[in-house]
Amino acid sequence: MSWKLVGVFFLCIFMFVLGLLVGGVDFSLMKEGHGSEVAFWSMLGGWVSGIATVAAVIVSLYLAYQASQAGVEKxxxxxxxxxxxxxxxxxxxxxxxxxxxxxxxxxxxxxxxxxxxxxxxxxxxxxxxxxxxxxxxxxxxxxxxxxxxxxxxxxxxxxxxxxxxxxxxxxxxxxxxxxxxxxxxxxxxxxxxxxxxxxxxxxxxxxxxxxxxxxxxxxxxxxxxx
Known part of the structure; x- marks a missing residue:
């Protein structure tokens, strides 16, 4: 595995943790009267998760295609x-x-x-x-x-x-x-x-x-x- 891929991997982990600490955890939402806000953020999280999943599938297919072309003339x-x-x-x-x-x-x-x-x-x-x-x-x-x-x-x-x-x-x-x-x-x-x-x-x-x-x-x- 190249150092570039390792660097990208750790950068992704760092960005995830930073986003979780800065905007993902808000204990005030546990109080009453915030049900609509919780539902909104849950919905938004679902969409983001879905988009990330689609992106991961596309990347996987691309890498699989690249691997399949390794033995094909160019x-x-x-x-x-x-x-x-x-x-x-x-x-x-x-x-x-x-x-x-x-x-x-x-x-x-x-x-x-x-x-x-x-x-x-x-x-x-x-x-x-x-x-x-x-x-x-x-x-x-x-x-x-x-x-x-x-x-x-x-x-x-x-x-x-x-x-x-x-x-x-x-x-x-x-x-x-x-x-x-x-x-x-x-x-x-x-x-x-x-x-x-x-x-x-x-x-x-x-x-x-x-x-x-x-x-x-x-x-x-x-x-x-x-």
């Missing part, structure tokens, strides 16, 4: 983009030459197995698996064993042929608007959602429109050649 998911130009570093705004970088940090001493990563874009019927986009670093699937252990998922927007194929797959699944989007990190226990930032969505939209236009032009040229 990951912190965030962006830590790799900026390639000085202007991007200063503005913290992504450019076409920068790398998307998703950082995963283990927040508990519980093993967490990262299995897959998906992309969700508004207007597309289903999410798209993008685990194959990862560049260098630790592979996927990957297991985080210790608290504070990190894993990163980075990929390029402008120089990745795999991303181009993934974006074309979006077209076959719907009409992507790129107004909203998110990454889904799937583990053995849970799924975590990381919303895309507006600058990233704008870059993905620009890349998507470019490769779709190139594909349409290629189809048109092939049609002419035939």
């Amino acid at each position: 990951l912190e998911i965030s962006f830590d983009h790799i900026f390639q130009t000085l202007s991007s570093k200063r503005s913290k705004k992504m450019g076409p030459d920068d790398l998307v970088n998703i950082k995963v940090k283990n927040m508990r001493s519980v093993t967490a197995a990262i299995l897959n990563i998906y992309m969700e874009i508004e207007g597309v019927n289903d999410r798209i698996r993008i685990s194959n986009l990862k560049q260098n670093g630790l592979p996927i699937p990957y297991i985080l064993h210790h608290i504070g252990e990190r894993w990163e998922f980075a990929f390029s927007i402008s120089t990745s042929n795999r991303l181009d194929i993934t974006l074309l797959n979006l077209k076959s699944e719907g009409e992507p608007t790129f107004r909203k989007g998110s990454f889904i990190i799937e583990t053995a226990m849970n799924q975590y959602t990381l919303k895309m930032q507006p600058d990233l969505l704008a870059l993905l939209k620009e890349r998507y429109e470019k490769i779709v236009s190139a594909q349409d032009l290629s189809k048109l040229q092939n049609g002419w050649s035939q």
Whole structure:
């Protein structure tokens, strides 16, 4: 038991005794004619006792919940983009030459197995698996064993042929608007959602429109050649 809890416990006892001595004991109430006052204070004491009981139950449930979560994984998911130009570093705004970088940090001493990563874009019927986009670093699937252990998922927007194929797959699944989007990190226990930032969505939209236009032009040229 920590010293803080011991201190809080004794403080509660002290406050109870002090309140009892100062306002809880009044021998004049034992005389005749104070029946209504005694009834009032009895009622008030009942309400206070009831509130204290409810508070104790809530605290007990909270502590029980905290104990039950001790063996459940907890990951912190965030962006830590790799900026390639000085202007991007200063503005913290992504450019076409920068790398998307998703950082995963283990927040508990519980093993967490990262299995897959998906992309969700508004207007597309289903999410798209993008685990194959990862560049260098630790592979996927990957297991985080210790608290504070990190894993990163980075990929390029402008120089990745795999991303181009993934974006074309979006077209076959719907009409992507790129107004909203998110990454889904799937583990053995849970799924975590990381919303895309507006600058990233704008870059993905620009890349998507470019490769779709190139594909349409290629189809048109092939049609002419035939």
